[in-house]
Amino acid sequence: MDYGLDTKSTRLKTFNTIFIISWLLIACFPFIWTFWGSFKVRADFFSRSDWWYAISAFNTLIETGGKFTTNAYTQAWTEGEFWKASKNTIIVTVFVVSISLFLGTLGAYALSRSTEKYAFWILMAALIFRAMPHITLVSGYLFPFFELQIWGILPTTIVVLVAINQPFTLWLLYSFFKTVPKELDESALIDGCSYFQAFRHIIMPVMWPGVITAGLFSLMLAYNDFTVTALLLNQENHTMVPKIQSYLGTNQHEGNLMWAVSAVVSATAPLFMLIMFFQRQVISGLTAGAVKG
Amino acid sequence: MPNKTFFWFFLPTGLAMILFIGLPIISTGIQSFYAQHDQVVKEVKKCDPFGCTVSIVVDNEETSKIREAKPLGKFNGFGTYTDRNHLAVDEIKKFWNETESFGAFVDQVTNLPFYKALIFTLTYCLFVTPNVLLLGFIIALSLNAVARKIRGPLIFGTILPMIVTPLVGSLVLFWMIDSQGIIGANIQNLMDDPYLSLKSSKTLTWITIIIYGIWHHSPFAFVVFYAALQTVPQEPIEAAIIDGASRFQRIKHIVLPHIYPVVTFVALISLMDNFRVFEPIIGFSAEGSAQSLSWLIYDNLVNEEVILFGSAAATSMMTIIGIAILLAPVLIRTWKEFKTAR
Numbered sequence: 001m002d003y004g005l006d007t008k009s010t011r012l013k014t015f016n017t018i019f020i021i022s023w024l025l026i027a028c029f030p031f032i033w034t035f036w037g038s039f040k041v042r043a044d045f046f047s048r049s050d051w052w053y054a055i056s057a058f059n060t061l062i063e064t065g066g067k068f069t070t071n072a073y074t075q076a077w078t079e080g081e082f083w084k085a086s087k088n089t090i091i092v093t094v095f096v097v098s099i100s101l102f103l104g105t106l107g108a109y110a111l112s113r114s115t116e117k118y119a120f121w122i123l124m125a126a127l128i129f130r131a132m133p134h135i136t137l138v139s140g141y142l143f144p145f146f147e148l149q150i151w152g153i154l155p156t157t158i159v160v161l162v163a164i165n166q167p168f169t170l171w172l173l174y175s176f177f178k179t180v181p182k183e184l185d186e187s188a189l190i191d192g193c194s195y196f197q198a199f200r201h202i203i204m205p206v207m208w209p210g211v212i213t214a215g216l217f218s219l220m221l222a223y224n225d226f227t228v229t230a231l232l233l234n235q236e237n238h239t240m241v242p243k244i245q246s247y248l249g250t251n252q253h254e255g256n257l258m259w260a261v262s263a264v265v266s267a268t269a270p271l272f273m274l275i276m277f278f279q280r281q282v283i284s285g286l287t288a289g290a291v292k293g
Numbered sequence: 294m295p296n297k298t299f300f301w302f303f304l305p306t307g308l309a310m311i312l313f314i315g316l317p318i319i320s321t322g323i324q325s326f327y328a329q330h331d332q333v334v335k336e337v338k339k340c341d342p343f344g345c346t347v348s349i350v351v352d353n354e355e356t357s358k359i360r361e362a363k364p365l366g367k368f369n370g371f372g373t374y375t376d377r378n379h380l381a382v383d384e385i386k387k388f389w390n391e392t393e394s395f396g397a398f399v400d401q402v403t404n405l406p407f408y409k410a411l412i413f414t415l416t417y418c419l420f421v422t423p424n425v426l427l428l429g430f431i432i433a434l435s436l437n438a439v440a441r442k443i444r445g446p447l448i449f450g451t452i453l454p455m456i457v458t459p460l461v462g463s464l465v466l467f468w469m470i471d472s473q474g475i476i477g478a479n480i481q482n483l484m485d486d487p488y489l490s491l492k493s494s495k496t497l498t499w500i501t502i503i504i505y506g507i508w509h510h511s512p513f514a515f516v517v518f519y520a521a522l523q524t525v526p527q528e529p530i531e532a533a534i535i536d537g538a539s540r541f542q543r544i545k546h547i548v549l550p551h552i553y554p555v556v557t558f559v560a561l562i563s564l565m566d567n568f569r570v571f572e573p574i575i576g577f578s579a580e581g582s583a584q585s586l587s588w589l590i591y592d593n594l595v596n597e598e599v600i601l602f603g604s605a606a607a608t609s610m611m612t613i614i615g616i617a618i619l620l621a622p623v624l625i626r627t628w629k630e631f632k633t634a635r
Contacts, residue, residue, distance in 0.1 A: 020439065054475060140324070
């Protein structure tokens, strides 16, 4: 806090700097280390004898002749069929984000413009739904999906993720639409627009900041999901996160653990880039529900 | 907005939530009263030159026939809820009568799978949630004191642990603290104990998972607190400085009361998320010494031979009841506020 009156002692400043640096180290170092290690062979990154090998690349030099190797990446993406998993992730993410934004904006707009009591109860119900652990829902899905023979395919998973995502999207967009002045669409209604026309012509042009935030969160949910995708998709259709887990499970293969390491880096990098660009929106989204109470 | 318009606007999202959140909860409820069929066995007489033996084998054909006819399984009432893997009513009665001291009784009960998982889940919530609030608040205060220009990159670095999925986050940490990773290997050298590893001790595993939880969730608390700190009014703080209030007093008497509603919000969200902990258990491959309620359900659902729908559903129902108990105070408070507001 830069207050004119608030003079900080040098000791406090030093302490603060040290604290921030150590926290950033704790927060970021694991990722940097994994990124570094993904270019080594397994004997270096998971060294039994000496952890310094991970830096000096002792075994990597012997096995590949260079200090860095991209073997783990090439193998995971081709042999490990990580390309298929990332293709599935892209399909799932694109559909989940667009469908849940479509449903969410309509629903949240209605909620924000309704003065009836049931709007409050719907929001409360959404809060309860938000609290449900996803795995309990999955245990409800599995049996009916087996019976209907819609288990294992991407469309089912997309619809399920959209539904799971709705409560949070509704809350986020509800608090956003509350900040859009009512007079805007009310004047359009007086001019003879229907609610749909008012939504289409008046609200849609101004709703993009809120939609981008909500979209980012849908994207993070769909991209990061493990519970639903691991249990509702068959091997063939696995997205990236369950794929990473499958590399861990079978340890007969020497390369497999390094596949997981490189897959983790491959899956995390795009997400980090995206957040770097949209950092402001993520933060405003996380606080939207909170600051207004 | 007229009711009819509201209905059409809300229909798609409402339908999605009812079909894929509401109905599954009901489906889970129904499934929890059924158990998978017993396998049909038949006697097979096998004769060889040394005589005949009668052995009992599973009749796969008959078993699958029954399964097809009644896929839901046989009706079991509350049987699944009270069996050994869930509430274990009979076992607890037995332990109560047989054990001599109360400590021994507690020991026995906490070894039952459901109670073991419940205790881990509660311990995790109990340790992670307050620490997340504390650490998040301290980071927010500390970052708030840094020059505005460099805050952007610092915030980006801070929120990294939050945006990766728990499975990846726990894997990344696990690869470092594993006995072959950079931190694990060095601790082994430092302690001069080649057998010291995460998997060797239950306490160590629990501590690691709890530390992971704090690492993963603190950024969320940070972000919310940081935004709330921006809204703290300056005048009272300046007045307090003039009156000679120390930094700590200013935080305690002005900043904290101002952001109090946000604190409850973060506590609630983080409690809800912590209660469903299970991916870190897979990431740290800690199934042996730490099991949570969600992990029990997952384990039932990925069972190799027969998926234990009934068992998973019973645990799910009890988890939902647990969530309801956690949420009850908040819901009651909101309802009271809503009533007085009208």
